[in-house]
Amino acid sequence: MKNKSESITKYQLLFMILQTQIGVGVLGLPYSVHKVSKSDGWISVIIAGLVVQLMIFIIWSLVRKYPGETIYGIAEQITGKFFGKFIGAIYILYAIVISTLILVLFQDILKLWVLPNTPKWVIMFLMVFASLYLVKERVRVIARFYLFVTSMIPFLIILTFISFPEVAEYRYLFPIGQAGAMKILLGAHSVLISMLGFEMLLLLSKYVDASDRSIFKFVSIANGTTTAIYIFLTMISYVVFSPKEIEIVPQPVLYMLKAITFKIVERIDLLFLSIWIVIVTTSLMSYLLFASKGLAHFLKKEEHKKAAYVLAIPVYLLALIPQDKFQVEQISTYIGYASYLFIAILPIVLWMLSSITSRNSKRR
Amino acid sequence: MKKILLGIILPLLLLTGCWDQHLIKDAHIVYIAAFDKGENGNVRGSAVIRGFVASGGEAGGGRPQNEFVIAEGQNLRNVRMNIDRAVSGTFTAAKTRVFLFSEDIAKEGLYPYLDIFYREPSSSLNARLAITQGEATEILEMRRVENTLIGEHTEELIRSSEINTIVPKLDIQAVCPLFFDPGKDPIVPYIVKHDDPKEEEVVDGVALFQDDKLTGKLDVEDSTLLLLLMNKKNKIVRIVRKVHNDKELDIENYVTIHVSKSQSKMTVNTTNRNIDSVSFDVKLKTNIVEYPADNLGSKKEIDKISKKLSKTLTKDMNEMIKKLQEANSDPLGIGRELIAFHPEVWNKLDWRKDYPTIPIKAKVQVKIGENGIIN
Amino acid sequence: MKRRRYPKQIKSKSKQSMNSYQTQLNTTKQPFFEELDQNIKFIKDSFFNADDVEFRTFTFNEKKCAILYLSTLVNKEVMNEFVIKPLQDAQSGNIAETINTAQVDHSYDLMKIVRGMIEGQCAIFTEGNEYAYLVNVFLTKFRNISEPTNEYVIRGSHEGFIESLQTNIYLLRKRIENPNLFMKYVTIGKTTNTKIAIMYIKDLADPQLVKTIEDRLNYIDTDAIQTPGYIEEFIEDYPLSPFPQVLNTERPDRATANLMEGRIVLLMEGSPTVIVLPITFFSFYQSPDDYNSRWLVGTFLRAIRLASFLIAIGLPAIYIALVSFNLEVIPVELVFSVKNSLEFIPFPPLLEAFIMQLTLELLKEASVRLPSPISQTIGIVGGLVVGTAVVQANLISNVMLIVVAITAVASFVVPSNEMTTTVRILGFPLMIMASLFGFVGIVFGLMILLMHMCKLEPFGHPYFAPFAPFHLQDFKDTVIRLPRWLMNTRPLDAKPQHLRQEWPSRGWKKDEE
Known part of the structure; x- marks a missing residue:
């Protein structure tokens, strides 16, 4: 059932999920969580990690029943041709919108930090071109690249760690729980959009050459790693910036690095940003892949090369629609809410339906 | 198709110039x-x-x-x-x-x-x-x-x-x-x-x-003390104080110490959601680098000097803290300590108004280790 | 090139006949004529009465015999001593038994005789016989085995391949004395009839790969194969990729090491370079020297070489990004001296870098093909005169000169000539990206390069192994070089039939305790 030249290993699955999860949000995460849950943001991150773990379990229990299928095939099998196509279509739409959002946010930060005068169509074109160059390849080749670039994440951590300034004030984290349980839970919601990416399992389960158990194990490891990295970055940001100050610093991690000087390199934020570009590109590639595999499924093709070309165009054009930063914020809030449909509600519904139908068929 | 696209876009990129270029020269x-x-x-x-x-x-x-x-x-x-x-x-x-x-x-x-x-x-x-x-x-x-x-x-x-x-x-x-x-x-x-x-x-x-x-x-002497109190000791800390009054030459009345290790601990004493006092406990490990009066061979002499120094420095330290309170400036982060560990006290206080009146006391303990290659 | 036009120069009518003659020579058969003279005439006509077709007649078994040969291809002394003399001494008997050489063939096909004569055999015709004998008396005129000039090593074998296929095979067979070392001749080139030898170790090399290679070689349909480069271009998977997908080497030890990893070696008559395939990116960074020095030293050198790759493609780009986008990255101690050197330069940094890089390539090209005394002059003129003058005239900044020089040196560190050039060429697009987008451009450039390398699977074998796909155990002989006794398995990328290559060779340690 599993095409040998298309299959990926469990390690490659781990890194694909990890790379998709860590994306454009990593820079702004401490800031956006702080808006809601103040200095207890790191608790929100832990909660979000646990919630995501639950969702991973739901998605996993759905996909394990259909080992040779992606979500597009699963939806058709469970709900029939028409509804299945519909669900597939909105998943494609979801992936397109997320890709667009990634592109827009990426462009915004790049414009802010390094290239203020470069027109955005150029930066976006570079990004889409680079993504497309790999997305059109086989899943296995993509996974190979992901695995390689994951080696950069430790660099990111080390970079942040050694540049940990002497000004760190641990007392900023105290008293723990000052924001109140409600605020902390709400904060978890704003973390969630940075955690998105685990839903790639809906697609990748078809290609992984491993047992059900190890799939769950490795996706969980990916999620755990993401959560750990986020906790680390959030805590560091909170001890470096005073609670009032962080409210005016939207990219605290970068800002912190900017203030550090080494003997050889100054402006370490550029180094961080360079690695971050790669990490964002992988996220974009994942969603493009997600969408193009869906389109290819509709066209009844195993190859998704053409679908990727076709889908890149709407993503690029959508991202070009002019919008100011408040509109972008608005849109990402909507997407934050909408994403629950795709990462939780639909998988749960599909899972329940499939349990019912399979019980029925057993009875017969 | 691909080549045509590349052919259009590449020259476009090159022709439009470098938007953010900012030449060093x-x-x-x-x-x-x-x-x-x-x-x-x-x-x-x-x-x-x-x-x-x-x-x-x-x-x-x-x-x-x-x-x-x-x-x-x-x-x-x-x-x-x-x-x-x-x-x-x-x-x-x-x-x-x-x-x-x-x-x-x-x-x-x-x-x-x-x-x-x-x-x-x-x-x-x-x-x-x-x-x-x-x-x-x-x-x-x-x-x-x-x-x-x-x-x-x-x-x-x-x-x-x-x-x-x-x-x-x-x-x-x-x-x-x-x-x-x-x-x-x-x-x-x-x-x-x-x-x-x-x-x-x-x-x-x-x-x-x-x-x-x-x-x-x-001033310079006070700022050094403040930095010691803040645990911000850098490579060199030299402190000159008078330890005698009876020597013939004035220069012989003074000792210069080098602080090799310093540790400062802040304690906030609260009762009933009220702040009682703030105390600092400063321990200095020092070496004598200049002492024209000599005779550092006996432990007694050294103890005497260190006791004298502890007393003088404690006095100076407290005077310096007074100056901080007069300026209504809190570089020691006492307020932060309250926010972090005694939020209920902090919430009751109007910090800028109450800070100058809080009793803050510092105690310095000087320990003399080495005294150079002569006694 | 000239030779390729050869069939065309024979005008329309004969062009047709020439082509048909080509195929005739290789495929058709021509039975013998009854008369000896007719046979001789046919042979002579086949060579268009070329002046070096010679023959002499003699009588043997009281029959008229003739011995035909191409005087330029045969070793006359050997022929006189071992063919003609025994025949004349004996005067009668079996020809094949009388001749004192190792190999005597006979054929009933005149076309085969012609082909044999081209290879340097002499043909013995007998009146009334419908066959002729072919005796190997070819002339071997080759240079001695010497050290390959473009792949020096400090310690290790000083033998290099030469232009003779036979000798080259000998060099490999000497190094792997095992019947498993399989070799097979393939003839490619309709006009040149170039002999290619495929060599691999039968129980190691991936049979799928062997089949792929043989298929692709059989597909080659061309007039002439001049150099191994022709073969390379005919069989490689990605003609558009800047990366070399096969390894060219003149070193038998390097070829042997690759054979032992389950790779295939293609040798060509008349070429001292052999082709090794499939290959990974890191194969270009391995040198026999690594294994002759201590493993720590070897690891260090590997690290330096890999760093040199990054320097060679990235350094000019990073410099451009620094001085034209992010001067704030340069430490303050340095920023003023950089600024000082650039202050009066009229060109933008990109142009500066291009000028210097191209000058460097010019100097290199100029000196490569000149006799060494003159090329030394080029070195002085180029390096010293141009270098100093260009800085003094404020045309190029001295920092840029340093950058370009380091880049050039770094690119020459690679122990393979093709990779050297590739690496330097890859620097150019990166420089353009850097001048357009600064560091962002470099990141995108490198990312696309990396994607490209992950994509490449020449001959179905991943090019960027062991990084992508990731095989930690194969790092032992790529990025680092571990001691030989830790290299228990062969690298996976060539998909050898069995992996184990080393068993506890240091078992004596236990015995001696």
Whole structure:
């Protein structure tokens, strides 16, 4: 059932999920969580990690029943041709919108930090071109690249760690729980959009050459790693910036690095940003892949090369629609809410339906 | 198809030019900048730009040269625009090493003057900053001290004071969290320009702030003590105190110690959601580096000196704390400690009003270890 | 090139006949004529009465015999001594038994005789016989085995391949004395009839790969194969990729090491370079020297070489990004000296870098093909005179000169010539990206390069192994070089039939305790 030249290993699955999860949000995460849950943001991150773990379990229990299928095939099998196509279509739409959002946010930060005068169509074109160059390849080749670039994440951590300034004030984290349980839970919601990416399992389960158990194990490891990295970055940001100050610093991690000087390199934020570009590109590639595999499924093709070309165009054009930063914020809030449909509600519904139908068929 | 696309896009990319290019040879790199109050509420900014003149030498390149620029404006950006009009090329503050602010500006609040640097991605957040007594521009106008250009000299000056634990290690990013922190205040190097016996600048302790407003100052001896109290000891700490009154030569009455290890512990005593007192317990491990009275062979003698020193330093320390309270400045972060560990106490207090009245006590214990290669 | 036009010069009518003659020579058969003279005439006509077709007649078994040969191809002394003399001494008997050489063939096909004569055999015709004998008396005129000039090593074998296929095979067979070392001849080139030898170790090399290679070689349908480069271009997977997909080497030890990893070696008559395939990116960074020095030293050198790759493609780009985008990255101690050197340069950094890089390539090209005394002059003129003058005239900054020089040196560190050039060429697009987008451009450039390398699977074997796909155990002989006794398994990328290559060779340690 599993095409040998298309299959990926469990390690490659781990890194694909990890790379998709860590994306454009990593820079702004401490800031956006702080808006809601103040200095207890790191608790929100832990909660979000646990919630995501639950969702991973739901998605996993759905996909394990259909080992040779992606979500597009699963939806058709469970709900029939028409509804299945519909669900597939909105998943494609979801992936397109997320890709667009990634592109827009990426462009915004790049414009802010390094290239203020470069027109955005150029930066976006570079990004889409680079993504497309790999997305059109086989899943296995993509996974190979992901695995390689994951080696950069430790660099990111080390970079942040050694540049940990002497000004760190641990007392900023105290008293723990000052924001109140409600605020902390709400904060978890704003973390969630940075955690998105685990839903790639809906697609990748078809290609992984491993047992059900190890799939769950490795996706969980990916999620755990993401959560750990986020906790680390959030805590560091909170001890470096005073609670009032962080409210005016939207990219605290970068800002912190900017203030550090080494003997050889100054402006370490550029180094961080360079690695971050790669990490964002992988996220974009994942969603493009997600969408193009869906389109290819509709066209009844195993190859998704053409679908990727076709889908890149709407993503690029959508991202070009002019919008100011408040509109972008608005849109990402909507997407934050909408994403629950795709990462939780639909998988749960599909899972329940499939349990019912399979019980029925057993009875017969 | 692919080739056609590439054929269209590549030349397009090349033709449209380099949007963000910013050539180093066109940049006027500012080494040091100073800000004063100008007329009619304006800001007066001055800067020293490091440039080059063609030397026609064999190696190519040119001779370094300092250019002094000065302009006034409503705000810093305006000052910069006015300077830009006066110099050729672009004025770049990305490599500025030191920012000087006059006392007058600091009294009204520093943040508005630093905002431009926090906002721009290319600015150098690791530049040092200092407050000057009188006009900051006057220091730049010295142009050079002996053979060193003023920019390098001022930077070196502050850096060596940092090493000698006279001023804290500080850049403009490090003060920013403190501007916004209700429970902790920054301290900033304070520079004085002397005209007599010769024209020179001197680091004369630290300026005390309340949030971003200057409210007082400490002299060199006090600032060292404050840094010890804050656990911010750097490489060298030298303290000179009088330990005798009876020696024939006055110089023999004094001892110089080098602090090799220092530990300061803050304890906040609260009862019933009220703050009772704050106490600091400072332990210093020191070596004697100068003691003309000699006879350090006996333990008794050393004990005597250390006891005497502990007493003197405790007294000095408490006097210094008084000065902090008078300036209503809290560089020790007592407020932060309250927020973090006694939030209920903090919520009841009006910190800025209550801080000067809180009893704060420090106790210093000096331990003398080595005494050099003679007794 | 000239030779390729050869069939065309024979005008329309004969062009047709020439082509048909080509195929005739290789495929058709021509039975013998009854008369000896007719046979001789046919042979002579086949060579268009070329002046070096010679023959002499003699009588043997009281029949008229003739011996035909191409005088330029045969070794006359050997022929006189071992063919003609025995025949004349014996005067009668069996020809094949009388001749004192190792190999005597006979054929009933005149076309085969012609082909044999081209290879340097002499043909013995007998009146009335419908066959002729072919005796190997070819002339071997080759240079001695010497050290390959473009792949020096400090310690290790100083033998190099030469232009003779036979000798080259000998060099490999000597190094692997095992019947498993399989070799097979393939003849490619309709006009040149170039002999290619495929060599691999039968129980190691991936049979799938062997089949792929043989298929692709059989597909080659061309007039002439002049150099191994022709073969390379005919069989490689990605003609558009800048990366070399096969390894060219003149070193038998390097070829042997690759054979032992289960790779295939293609040798060509008349070429001292052999082709090794499939290959990974890291194979270009391995040198026999690594294994002759201590493993720590070897690891260090590997690290330096890999760093040199990054320097060679990235350094000019990073410099451009620094001086034209982010001067704030340069430490303050350095920024003023950089600014000083650039202050009076009229060109933008990109142009500066291009000028210097191209000058360097010019100097290199100029000196490669000149006799060494003159090329030394080029070195002095180029390096010293141009270098100093260009800085003094404020045309190029001295920092840029340093950058370009380091880049050039770094690119020459690679122990393979093709990779050297590839690496330097890859620097150019990166420089353009850097001048357009600064560091962002470099990141995108490198990312696309990396994607490209992950994509490449020449001959179905991943090019960027062991990084992508990731095989930690294969790092032992790529990025680092571990001691030989830790290299228990062969690298996976060539998909050898069995992996184990080393068994506890240091078992004596236990015995001696």
